[in-house]
Amino acid sequence: MANPDAELELPGAHHLLSNVNSTTKIVLLLSVFVTAYLVHHLTKIDHDPREPPLIRPKIPWIGHILGVIWRGTTYMQELGDKHGYQAYTLPMLSSRAYIVSSAPLAAAVQKSSRVLSFNPLIIEITIRMMGFSRSSSTMQALKKGDDGGKEQDYGMMKEMHIHTHATLGPGPNLEDLGNRQMEQFGKHFDLLAEGQELDFFSWVREMMTLSNTFTLYGPKNPYGTDPTLIDAFWDFEAGVPLCIINVFPSITARKAVKGREKVAKAMYDYYKQGHHKEASAWIQGRIKLNLGHGLTEWEAMKLEVATTFGILGNAVSSSFWLLAYIYSSPTLLAEIRAEVDPVVSTEESADGTTNVISVTKVRERCPLLHSCMREILRLHAPMTSARWVQQDTTLDDTYLLRAGSVVQIAGGVLHADTRVWGHDAAIFNPRRFLHNVNGTFQVAPSTSENGTSEKEKEKGSQVHPAAFRAFGGGYVLCPGRHFAATEMMGFVAAMVARFDIEGLDGKTMVRPEPVKSDFPIVVLKPERDVGVRVKRRSGTEKGGKWRYFV
Numbered sequence: 001m002a003n004p005d006a007e008l009e010l011p012g013a014h015h016l017l018s019n020v021n022s023t024t025k026i027v028l029l030l031s032v033f034v035t036a037y038l039v040h041h042l043t044k045i046d047h048d049p050r051e052p053p054l055i056r057p058k059i060p061w062i063g064h065i066l067g068v069i070w071r072g073t074t075y076m077q078e079l080g081d082k083h084g085y086q087a088y089t090l091p092m093l094s095s096r097a098y099i100v101s102s103a104p105l106a107a108a109v110q111k112s113s114r115v116l117s118f119n120p121l122i123i124e125i126t127i128r129m130m131g132f133s134r135s136s137s138t139m140q141a142l143k144k145g146d147d148g149g150k151e152q153d154y155g156m157m158k159e160m161h162i163h164t165h166a167t168l169g170p171g172p173n174l175e176d177l178g179n180r181q182m183e184q185f186g187k188h189f190d191l192l193a194e195g196q197e198l199d200f201f202s203w204v205r206e207m208m209t210l211s212n213t214f215t216l217y218g219p220k221n222p223y224g225t226d227p228t229l230i231d232a233f234w235d236f237e238a239g240v241p242l243c244i245i246n247v248f249p250s251i252t253a254r255k256a257v258k259g260r261e262k263v264a265k266a267m268y269d270y271y272k273q274g275h276h277k278e279a280s281a282w283i284q285g286r287i288k289l290n291l292g293h294g295l296t297e298w299e300a301m302k303l304e305v306a307t308t309f310g311i312l313g314n315a316v317s318s319s320f321w322l323l324a325y326i327y328s329s330p331t332l333l334a335e336i337r338a339e340v341d342p343v344v345s346t347e348e349s350a351d352g353t354t355n356v357i358s359v360t361k362v363r364e365r366c367p368l369l370h371s372c373m374r375e376i377l378r379l380h381a382p383m384t385s386a387r388w389v390q391q392d393t394t395l396d397d398t399y400l401l402r403a404g405s406v407v408q409i410a411g412g413v414l415h416a417d418t419r420v421w422g423h424d425a426a427i428f429n430p431r432r433f434l435h436n437v438n439g440t441f442q443v444a445p446s447t448s449e450n451g452t453s454e455k456e457k458e459k460g461s462q463v464h465p466a467a468f469r470a471f472g473g474g475y476v477l478c479p480g481r482h483f484a485a486t487e488m489m490g491f492v493a494a495m496v497a498r499f500d501i502e503g504l505d506g507k508t509m510v511r512p513e514p515v516k517s518d519f520p521i522v523v524l525k526p527e528r529d530v531g532v533r534v535k536r537r538s539g540t541e542k543g544g545k546w547r548y549f550v
């Protein structure tokens, strides 16, 4: 079998170059040119006709890498539009990346998890992202059981997988997380003054960072104790692609490395003081499991910074987009309120009236809001699921994939495919995921995470489940998707029920565009922040207290 460590240049990692500033891009480009020159003289890439068709770059060896550096997620889209292939091979330096952009082939990749494996890639990415050495306790523990790279054979990773799905799946743990989270959101809402002006994205980012880390890491979580960690964490988050590329990260990703180390130190102190004993069941179990597999206390706590990246990097931007689409359309806002208002009940007590929102009821009774949530994920979560080819394999009885390569499911291309979503695939259609069942609108069950386009609805059939890529799929379907849906729908329902949001000019807020040149490892960010004014919703100025629960 091919050893992933032998492949210094992970093809997928080159795509990560897009999220960097110009000076760093120049340094990285020079490195790419030097490497390309050496590779050109030392190696030759061959292509078997049974492999997916080859798309040669205009500039040999590095053309595709440059394409992704400058055009980010749009590059795959352009290649897909131009060639119309469902699968193709991109030569990159001495190796190749296979790109898959059809739902049936994506499903075939997912089904082949024994030979197309997530683990070798995520191990490599984790090591680079967190700056662990190859002799670190983390590396030793992660690789234990790697007897040939079969997905399910990595002992520690398998245990973590089972633990994560058990504690984040539907049940009392998830309910507890949702309740803690909603209570925290409520505290942040109560702090908003009438007419307060906000940088909307920054506010969502800060309040969700504090609420999420409180929920998962407990009341004495480091971010609550030292709010300077919020900026340190987001400095790290912005530089994750550079850390993964790993070309002199202490220079090219200086700010990110500094932020990472600052948060890691705070996580370690938190652990040493025993505060983790008040963390959620998921996090307590993670720490116990990592230590049990021989990680040092320092590395186990540093690894939690990577966990926080996975949680916040997606949840914050998704929640922002959902709010931004709704508040920038008075018609949609009115329709969403027509769904949410009946879900708000009131309780009378000696202290007066309390408005109560149950997120479970929101999820059951607000199909349009649910559909909007999936639609913003379709448009702004162009996730690329990457898998390592462990041994030569034939995909879907059609394409040869050769060992030692990376195969990527291009989520952005699938999410924009008019053959899947209909002629309006490029635009936001709030009703895209609604189904008319016997005269009542419903959303597809959340467990399937799929959806139906206008075109497919007419035919009464569903979109292929593997076409919706926001939460990945197969063995690595995001275990946090239930929690993410609860927090997004709960947060947004509570906001629209209680507050009006307008632009600083007093008009309807204008929604920013996403940054499409970012590498799709997390949900896309807005290209600019947007100034807004928050007001108590007319009719609720006097409206008493609010309580939220799952």
Ligand code: HEM
Pocket (backbone or CB within 6 Å): 118, 161, 164, 168, 310, 311, 314, 315, 318, 381, 383, 384, 385, 386, 469, 470, 471, 472, 473, 475, 476, 477, 478, 479, 480, 481, 483, 484, 523
């Ligand atoms: C809108 C929010 C979110 C999105 C779009 C999202 C997306 C994803 C995707 C695409 C993957 C799979 C990557 C792949 O196929 O290669 C993934 C994995 C994962 N996600 Fe999420 N995620 C979100 C929220 C969360 C939250 C809130 C949590 C935790 C509370 C979480 C925990 C995880 C974990 C632990 C994995 C790794 C699974 C494994 O190793 O088997 N995610 N997520």
